[in-house]
Amino acid sequence: MNSGPAPISCRRCGRELVPGRGELFAVSIVAVADPYPPVFDERDLAQDVGAEIRRLVARLNGLDEQQARDQVYRRVVFHLCTACYAGWIEEPAAT
Numbered sequence: 689m690n691s692g693p694a695p696i697s698c699r700r701c702g703r704e705l706v707p708g709r710g711e712l713f714a715v716s717i718v719a720v721a722d723p724y725p726p727v728f729d730e731r732d733l734a735q736d737v738g739a740e741i742r743r744l745v746a747r748l749n750g751l752d753e754q755q756a757r758d759q760v761y762r763r764v765v766f767h768l769c770t771a772c773y774a775g776w777i778e779e780p781a782a783t
């Protein structure tokens with residue numbers, strides 16, 4: 689049985705990384721579904737709000753708890769080697 693820490697590899701290049709040697713970055717990304725107050729226009733206000741709420745509840749009932757949470761909040765942690773990090777941090781949304 690392996691009692692040491694789980695091996696870490698660079699998410700981009702796959703290089704194996706040794707924690708504690710200053711050769712990696714731990715990257716934590718938090719994504720939150722639109723945290724701003726809702727914006728309504730006149731068309732929204734003209735709708736039957738009750739029907740809209742029932743529609744949303746029905747949609748959420750189709751999901752399990754984890755899926756429902758994932759729709760509003762995700763946290764992802766991964767590791768990058770220093771070389772990959774240097775390029776990634778300049779343009780983190782690049783594909």
Ligand SMILES: [Zn+2]
Pocket residue numbers: 698699700701702703768769770771772773
């Ligand atoms: Zn790398």
